[in-house]
Amino acid sequence: MAHLKTSSYALYFSFLLILLSHEAKGATFEIRNNCPYTVWAAASPGGGRRLDRGQTWVLNVAAGTKMARIWGRTNCNFDGSGRGHCQTGDCGGVLQCTGWGQPPNTLAEYALNQFNNLDFWDISVIDGFNIPMEFAPTRTGPGKCHPISCTANIIGECPNQLRTPGGCNNPCTVFKTPQYCCTNGPCGPTDLSRFFKQRCPNAYSYPQDDPTSTFTCPGGTNYRVVFCPLGAAQDLPIEEMYEIKEVGQEE
Template sequence: MTTFTSFTFLLLPFVVFHVANAAIFDIRNNCPYTVWAGAVPGGGRQLNPGQSWSLNVPAGTKGARIWPRTKCNFDGSGRGRCETGDCNGRLQCQNYGMPPNTLAEYALNQFNNLDFFDISLVDGFNVPMEFSPTSGGCTRGIVCRADINGQCPNQLRAPGGCNNPCTVFKTDQYCCNSGSCGPTSFSKFFKDRCRDAYSYPKDDATSTFTCPGGTNYKVVFCP
């Protein structure tokens, strides 16, 4: 996912009031197993099957992520570990999760007061996910339902998930460290199964979506 650039605008008073509202993210677990949601900003929450978590995120937030963690075990102080998506052994995440994990990424109230959002498989895949707007007349969402774990190429297999090739091989071809790279056979594996999700770091044209600032969203595990 590319870095979103914020711009400063001379906003009319009613627009300033509008963008000052927090966006509400409804995070739901429709999986038949427990998922520990991770969120930066936001922390984390254990979600048993059917449970949800409402997260208020301040306007202007960028570089934000929500992701599923699986097979976690935490003690009474909220310390432990997860098989996938672990965030430094904490229930309440303060940093991004460890691959492989399916990512919902977003930046609020950016250029032209638009929200930018995507599902990214650049950190691999662990749980199917939907990321969709729920208000403001914005209707175009993203869904990644494929059985990527079951179909994962042998070179990318990991306990509980499927790694992106950058995680495994750490080369410029897959990680785009030089800023110039293209699709590969491995990224095509992800793209063929989740056409609206990021399959490699420069997959912007078909993978970034926008809604007006002030939109609310849902993130669904196992949609």
């Protein structure tokens, strides 16, 4: 009888594991470069891939993945072994990223199959901005399951103190103070974080900018990340795209 009882428990737990494996689904991310220049896409987890204009990288991510991100690197030069350097978004001088990128870099962040089997995802400019981005579910769902983007001309309008070659830095990287890095408990927006928020209202502009910046979709949703989506500032001619203006300067 004890043997039969043990066997019954084993069958039950095997069935439960199978059921859970079917319920917790991973996600496919379609990463596309619409920019008029090459982007070296990066993903953690996932590695990296060179994307010329119009090219796509399909990334399959396991259920339960969290603290994950996708970003683009610009002005990169890699040798045959995959070692080199990027002007923005560099991840330790390698093509195949195993860690996170160096600011400034526009981020698509996500965690799959979290509370109540929901995916949590966002666009963040907490690490600054280098490429316009759209982050979207391939199908809309209830609540905050809809496309978001950050496509303003942030590089062209970047405040003087945040300017850097190829991008617009975040204030924490530049000043390294608790006020901008939110390292001493609760913190709020600053004038510099508002610069980003006014231009990209759906994006994280400082570390505790949660209420308007976190989005959810049912677990098992697939997503797309587009660099320079239609209508982004980088669709402008190159000489106009990098024209630097003071914040609030009249045309």
